[in-house]
Amino acid sequence: MIPDFAAIVGPGNVLSGTDMAPYLEEQRGLYQGSALAVVRPGSTKEVAAVVRACAQAGIAMVPQGGNTGLCGGGVPDGRAVVISTERLNRIREIDSVNFTLTAEAGCVLSTLQAAAEDLDCLFPLALAAEGSCRIGGNISTNAGGVAVLRYGNTRDLVLGLEVVLPDGQVWNGLRPLRKDNTGYDLKHLFVGAEGTLGIVTACVLKLFPRPREMATAMVALPDPAAALSILAAARAASGDAVTACELIPRIGVDLCVRHVAGARDPFDAPHPWVMLIELSSSRPGGLGEALESVLADALERGQALDAVIAESGEQRKALWRIREGVPEAQKKEGGSIKHDVAVATSRVPEMLERCTAAVEAALPGVRVVAFGHLGDGNIHFNLSQPVNADKQTFLEAWKAMNRIVHDIVADMGGSVSAEHGIGMLKIEEMARYKSPVELDLMRRIKTAIDPQGLMNPGKVLP
Amino acid sequence: MIPDFAAIVGPGNVLSGTDMAPYLEEQRGLYQGSALAVVRPGSTKEVAAVVRACAQAGIAMVPQGGNTGLCGGGVPDGRAVVISTERLNRIREIDSVNFTLTAEAGCVLSTLQAAAEDLDCLFPLALAAEGSCRIGGNISTNAGGVAVLRYGNTRDLVLGLEVVLPDGQVWNGLRPLRKDNTGYDLKHLFVGAEGTLGIVTACVLKLFPRPREMATAMVALPDPAAALSILAAARAASGDAVTACELIPRIGVDLCVRHVAGARDPFDAPHPWVMLIELSSSRPGGLGEALESVLADALERGQALDAVIAESGEQRKALWRIREGVPEAQKKEGGSIKHDVAVATSRVPEMLERCTAAVEAALPGVRVVAFGHLGDGNIHFNLSQPVNADKQTFLEAWKAMNRIVHDIVADMGGSVSAEHGIGMLKIEEMARYKSPVELDLMRRIKTAIDPQGLMNPGKVLP
Numbered sequence: 001m002i003p004d005f006a007a008i009v010g011p012g013n014v015l016s017g018t019d020m021a022p023y024l025e026e027q028r029g030l031y032q033g034s035a036l037a038v039v040r041p042g043s044t045k046e047v048a049a050v051v052r053a054c055a056q057a058g059i060a061m062v063p064q065g066g067n068t069g070l071c072g073g074g075v076p077d078g079r080a081v082v083i084s085t086e087r088l089n090r091i092r093e094i095d096s097v098n099f100t101l102t103a104e105a106g107c108v109l110s111t112l113q114a115a116a117e118d119l120d121c122l123f124p125l126a127l128a129a130e131g132s133c134r135i136g137g138n139i140s141t142n143a144g145g146v147a148v149l150r151y152g153n154t155r156d157l158v159l160g161l162e163v164v165l166p167d168g169q170v171w172n173g174l175r176p177l178r179k180d181n182t183g184y185d186l187k188h189l190f191v192g193a194e195g196t197l198g199i200v201t202a203c204v205l206k207l208f209p210r211p212r213e214m215a216t217a218m219v220a221l222p223d224p225a226a227a228l229s230i231l232a233a234a235r236a237a238s239g240d241a242v243t244a245c246e247l248i249p250r251i252g253v254d255l256c257v258r259h260v261a262g263a264r265d266p267f268d269a270p271h272p273w274v275m276l277i278e279l280s281s282s283r284p285g286g287l288g289e290a291l292e293s294v295l296a297d298a299l300e301r302g303q304a305l306d307a308v309i310a311e312s313g314e315q316r317k318a319l320w321r322i323r324e325g326v327p328e329a330q331k332k333e334g335g336s337i338k339h340d341v342a343v344a345t346s347r348v349p350e351m352l353e354r355c356t357a358a359v360e361a362a363l364p365g366v367r368v369v370a371f372g373h374l375g376d377g378n379i380h381f382n383l384s385q386p387v388n389a390d391k392q393t394f395l396e397a398w399k400a401m402n403r404i405v406h407d408i409v410a411d412m413g414g415s416v417s418a419e420h421g422i423g424m425l426k427i428e429e430m431a432r433y434k435s436p437v438e439l440d441l442m443r444r445i446k447t448a449i450d451p452q453g454l455m456n457p458g459k460v461l462p
Numbered sequence: 463m464i465p466d467f468a469a470i471v472g473p474g475n476v477l478s479g480t481d482m483a484p485y486l487e488e489q490r491g492l493y494q495g496s497a498l499a500v501v502r503p504g505s506t507k508e509v510a511a512v513v514r515a516c517a518q519a520g521i522a523m524v525p526q527g528g529n530t531g532l533c534g535g536g537v538p539d540g541r542a543v544v545i546s547t548e549r550l551n552r553i554r555e556i557d558s559v560n561f562t563l564t565a566e567a568g569c570v571l572s573t574l575q576a577a578a579e580d581l582d583c584l585f586p587l588a589l590a591a592e593g594s595c596r597i598g599g600n601i602s603t604n605a606g607g608v609a610v611l612r613y614g615n616t617r618d619l620v621l622g623l624e625v626v627l628p629d630g631q632v633w634n635g636l637r638p639l640r641k642d643n644t645g646y647d648l649k650h651l652f653v654g655a656e657g658t659l660g661i662v663t664a665c666v667l668k669l670f671p672r673p674r675e676m677a678t679a680m681v682a683l684p685d686p687a688a689a690l691s692i693l694a695a696a697r698a699a700s701g702d703a704v705t706a707c708e709l710i711p712r713i714g715v716d717l718c719v720r721h722v723a724g725a726r727d728p729f730d731a732p733h734p735w736v737m738l739i740e741l742s743s744s745r746p747g748g749l750g751e752a753l754e755s756v757l758a759d760a761l762e763r764g765q766a767l768d769a770v771i772a773e774s775g776e777q778r779k780a781l782w783r784i785r786e787g788v789p790e791a792q793k794k795e796g797g798s799i800k801h802d803v804a805v806a807t808s809r810v811p812e813m814l815e816r817c818t819a820a821v822e823a824a825l826p827g828v829r830v831v832a833f834g835h836l837g838d839g840n841i842h843f844n845l846s847q848p849v850n851a852d853k854q855t856f857l858e859a860w861k862a863m864n865r866i867v868h869d870i871v872a873d874m875g876g877s878v879s880a881e882h883g884i885g886m887l888k889i890e891e892m893a894r895y896k897s898p899v900e901l902d903l904m905r906r907i908k909t910a911i912d913p914q915g916l917m918n919p920g921k922v923l924p
Binding site for chain 2: 095096097098099100120141142144148149152153155156165169170171172173175176177178179180181182183184185186188189191192193197208209210212228232235236237238239240241281282283285286290342343344345346347373375376377378413414415416417418419420421422426429430433434435437438441442444445446447448449460461
């Protein structure tokens with residue numbers, strides 16, 4: 001018996017039939033969801049009432065933000081109700097003295113970035129989906145992105161949370177405090193829990209002074225180890241102002257130039273690797289010089305083979321295009337098998353070597369396109385199909401390739417899901433790579449907070 | 463029946479009788495502990511065996527590091543065994559490329575600071591007890607200190623943990639990863655849990671580039687609000703390089719000058735407030751100029767009444783002496799009633815006003831010495847006894863004063879224990895100020911992880 005949601009949220013905010021389609025589609029086409037209903041509460045109180053009704057009826061709930069997740073964490077299985085946060089879209093407070101912003105979970109990320117900028121502040125979370133993802137989803141998946149090196153993951157940007165618990169009670173942990181040592185840190189339990197412990201309805205986020213200066217370079221490298229030396233030197237020389245440090249292999253540059261409109265290799269020679277390094281600071285003056293001096297040094301030592309520094313915003317965009325175009329270019333090359341792995345940054349070169357050798361041995365002709373957030377040790381170790389191979393046949397190797405790559409990464413003490421989460425996509429990996437002790441701890445926590453198991457069932461925990 | 467600990471750790475590492483004294487004394491004299499035994503395991507394996515033996519025998523355990531806590535969190539009640547981490551004192555690994563240090567829980571904080579420095583890195587946690595506190599205790603209490611503004615609390619410096627759980631199982635979460643989104647973030651549950659959920663035996667900590675330049679100033683202010691304006695301006699102008707921002711009231715300076723050897727007021731006039739602001743950066747050049755320009759601007763606007771910038775290491779130390787001498791000076795003025803509160807930084811001026819008015823009304827002649835980490839909104843709102851009053855009579859007002867101050871702070875959405883934790887000292891405050899929903903969540907977690915309730919019973923949770 002489905003509860004009378006219309007009585008809580010109004011009939012216009014209970015969707016059924018084909019109206020539910022946008023909430024059931026998964027953007028990469030990996031899953032097709034179905035749901036009992038889609039409910040769109042307009043306040044925390046309404047969320048609480050909807051959850052209470054579901055809990056009393058024993059109906060499962062799938063919280064959903066912008067539906068931009070990459071692991072199927074927001075896909076319902078037919079027996080659940082989707083609770084969309086999209087109407088919780090108010091900025092409740094912004095405090096430029098405390099450097100905090102209090103927002104509801106349904107606020108679109110780019111809206112929050114803009115609100116911070118209006119006060120001459122920075123909200124540093126930045127990722128590809130920023131125009132449509134919602135902050136509650138970013139929090140629930142502990143989103144990463146391109147500025148983690150400097151500002152941390154979403155987790156590190158959250159000071160407080162308001163959460164509707166699985167029984168409909170509201171936990172008000174919406175604190176704007178930099179220091180609070182009064183008991184267990186509950187907010188960190190809900191961040192990254194992918195909606196399996198409750199529904200985040202609002203948050204207090206950290207702001208930072210807005211950068212006034214930026215220095216961006218693309219550097220040609222003999223190997224990934226050289227990038228790590230340059231990164232360490234740049235961190236020291238810049239006062240830890242390195243905001244992004246991205247690695248791109250030769251093939252990534254080539255595919256980009258081939259497929260992405262306006263993408264151009266800034267170098268004359270086909271160097272084996274390139275890195276994109278970006279520094280930013282709210283302190284004007286000297287950042288470009290610091291970067292130049294680091295690069296001059298690296299050129300002299302042979303750690304850099306060539307380097308270009310962006311002289312304008314246009315040039316900066318052109319350099320980023322090479323990095324951001326890689327996934328798009330890969331799509332145009334046929335099938336891709338993806339990985340989102342992390343190891344200690346010092347071990348990225350070893351990880352790249354071992355994984356590349358292993359997948360090439362297992363699938364001759366496979367093209368390794370390993371790129372991404374070197375500064376965090378987080379590499380999207382993606383594979384493009386062999387030239388002229390059949391896409392479908394290649395994609396059938398997805399699980400086998402995952403097994404090879406993840407086994408090596410796990411052996412190196414790494415993570416098989418660095419920034420995208422688990423959802424449904426990686427639930428088997430949890431069973432394989434997490435220790436029984438760790439899985440048991442997670443299950444005990446899940447049971448303690450959601451004894452009925454109604455919150456986003458089938459996600460995260462195997 | 464006490465288990466045969468000697469068989470696990472060797473007879474020399476099981477203490478009884480008067481040998482236990484150093485582990486039972488509480489440094490402020492607030493509590494006198496007693497214990498069944500003090501056990502000093504020398505490895506994680508030995509910790510696990512000791513815990514397993516206690517769990518099987520149903521004996522309570524009190525984990526203890528350097529025994530420097532300020533809330534009685536490490537004091538045993540007679541029915542418990544103290545498990546000291548002091549022999550777990552190895553640095554397991556240090557990786558200057560990944561900017562991480564892996565250490566056992568019993569390492570003394572200053573040892574870790576020195577080890578980082580040897581590799582030209584910084585481990586930024588810094589606090590008064592750094593020469594004797596141990597990192598496991600810092601983690602278990604989520605220690606704060608003087609560099610939180612820039613580098614975060616201890617929590618923010620921890621990448622991975624190894625924990626012996628209440629049943630003696632070992633959770634190996636000792637990961638050196640910047641990104642890892644595979645399930646619930648368990649480490650944040652143990653950080654700040656004060657040993658009530660398990661015993662931290664090792665950790666992976668973040669390192670940073672070592673500062674090459676420092677700029678320190680003491681600024682005379684008309685009021686605390688002016689300090690916040692100067693702080694915001696300094697954050698922006700320095701590229702967010704403000705490492706410390708400490709507030710000291712007139713009386714704090716006066717008591718320091720009176721009681722602390724070598725302390726000197728750097729100003730000619732008796733200004734109502736002073737702030738100590740320190741910037742540091744690994745990027746050489748320009749920091750002093752940035753600070754000078756901020757201060758010149760503040761002087762012009764009347765936000766600063768006067769300012770001195772340290773021209774040498776000696777001068778810097780002299781300025782810090784004024785700040786660090788306050789607790790010592792207060793001790794020499796007779797009884798002190800202490801608070802460790804935090805509110806949003808923007809609301810510190812209001813908090814100071816409200817609390818001062820309330821305690822002065824309740825206890826005429828009381829002298830408010832409110833000083834501390836303004837940059838984090840964390841004020842040690844301490845009270846010195848009225849001049850010539852009886853110390854003991856004054857100290858009898860401790861709870862009444864706590865009630866007044868904490869009620870106001872709680873009303874303002876603040877924290878009644880910003881950096882010292884709960885231990886036994888503030889356990890009544892937990893019952894008073896935490897919502898039933900939050901206490902219930904904490905209890906459910908405690909029961910899920912420590913169903914027998916043997917880990918540091920009587921601490922944190924009311």
